[in-house]
Amino acid sequence: MKPRLVLVGLGHGQLEILEHLDALNENYEVSYIGGREAIYTGAFPQVIAGEMESATTRLRRDVSPVAERLIGLDPDARLVETDRGHVAYDILVLATGAKSRGIGNRLKPMTTNMLDEILQSDAITIVGGGKAGVELAFACIRQKQRVTLYARDILPELPRHVGRQMARRLVHSGVTLILTSFQPGTKTEGLVLDATGVVPDDFWSAAGLAAAGAFIDTEDDLRHPVYREIYITGDMAARLNGGVDAVRSGRHVARQLLGTPRPFKSRTSLNILLTTPGRALLTFGKLTWHGRLPYRLKRTIDRRYVERFR
Numbered sequence: 672m673k674p675r676l677v678l679v680g681l682g683h684g685q686l687e688i689l690e691h692l693d694a695l696n697e698n699y700e701v702s703y704i705g706g707r708e709a710i711y712t713g714a715f716p717q718v719i720a721g722e723m724e725s726a727t728t729r730l731r732r733d734v735s736p737v738a739e740r741l742i743g744l745d746p747d748a749r750l751v752e753t754d755r756g757h758v759a760y761d762i763l764v765l766a767t768g769a770k771s772r773g774i775g776n777r778l779k780p781m782t783t784n785m786l787d788e789i790l791q792s793d794a795i796t797i798v799g800g801g802k803a804g805v806e807l808a809f810a811c812i813r814q815k816q817r818v819t820l821y822a823r824d825i826l827p828e829l830p831r832h833v834g835r836q837m838a839r840r841l842v843h844s845g846v847t848l849i850l851t852s853f854q855p856g857t858k859t860e861g862l863v864l865d866a867t868g869v870v871p872d873d874f875w876s877a878a879g880l881a882a883a884g885a886f887i888d889t890e891d892d893l894r895h896p897v898y899r900e901i902y903i904t905g906d907m908a909a910r911l912n913g914g915v916d917a918v919r920s921g922r923h924v925a926r927q928l929l930g931t932p933r934p935f936k937s938r939t940s941l942n943i944l945l946t947t948p949g950r951a952l953l954t955f956g957k958l959t960w961h962g963r964l965p966y967r968l969k970r971t972i973d974r975r976y977v978e979r980f981r
């Protein structure tokens with residue numbers, strides 16, 4: 672009998688793994704637990720700005736989910752608890768992402784309903800001045816009447832002059848920038864979006880995969896150090912960082928499952944965030960470049976990605 676390979680969640684890494692389904696089917700009895708659609712977060716600000724029709728990626732048509740949601744996990748018994756009962760596995764790949772902290776409306780996991788709500792709202796309040804919050808504020812101000820951004824700092828991980836320059840551009844674009852911590856109970860306008868980063872999902876510590884409040888540790892091969900039959904991809908893994916790593920982690924796990932492993936090397940990723948119309952800010956570690964070419968590059972990368980998994 673073939674080993675039972677269970678894939679959970681339609682994160683970026685899982686889409687990469689599912690591309691190899693035909694080859695995987697030769698060696699494993701493959702089951703998938705999760706939804707049929709996911710929003711590609713790299714591109715949804717462009718949907719809000721009216722510059723892209725859709726950022727929806729879809730599960731392959733030849734895959735029928737055995738259940739829609741993972742509810743719990745017993746790694747000792749090798750059982751996933753789902754909305755449709757228990758599913759046993761020999762090898763498990765988790766790609767369920769992390770969740771927003773919970774201020775206002777959650778951006779993660781992003782859903783079609785949430786995206787529709789953002790599109791329909793005239794006023795938006797964004798909390799968080801990191802890359803996600805800043806890109807979202809620039810995207811919203813192109814279509815919305817009122818956009819407020821609460822941030823202690825703008826792009827704190829980048830050189831200070833870049834943060835100051837982007838803060839000026841936000842204000843010139845019409846965003847109300849409030850440089851202070853957002854306090855619960857603050858009077859807000861419109862839909863409040865939480866762009867303060869992601870936190871662990873409760874089931875990770877309940878299942879013993881991580882300490883409470885911690886991301887999941889893995890070995891270099893992205894397998895859990897104790898439960899070696901569990902692969903961790905994307906935002907769930909402590910060693911990974913952002914969407915580019917989420918995609919890379921899926922490729923890495925696919926190679927391992929297919930018997931052609933290579934060590935996973937952490938590396939600095941290239942990030943591009945859209946700013947004012949026709950321009951974007953490219954960052955690579957501390958290096959930055961704001962202009963038209965990063966915009967064209969990002970549009971090409973995102974269009975290709977969405978078309979590939981449409």
Ligand SMILES: Cc1cc2nc3c(=O)[nH]c(=O)nc-3n(C[C@H](O)[C@H](O)[C@H](O)COP(=O)(O)OP(=O)(O)OC[C@H]3O[C@@H](n4cnc5c(N)ncnc54)[C@H](O)[C@@H]3O)c2cc1C
Nearest residue numbers: 680682683709712740741767768803905906913914915917
């Ligand atoms: C506004 C914004 C913009 C961003 N822009 C960029 C960018 O330009 N570049 C970049 O690199 N990163 C970007 N990021 C970060 C990026 O979104 C994440 O790093 C990336 O989505 C992580 O992917 P993932 O594979 O871990 O899972 P996710 O993309 O979070 O997907 C997880 C999937 O699992 C599903 N799921 C969750 N729980 C369960 C469950 N219990 N059972 C079954 N399924 C479940 C979810 O519905 C979802 O479909 C951005 C984030 C935000 C918020």
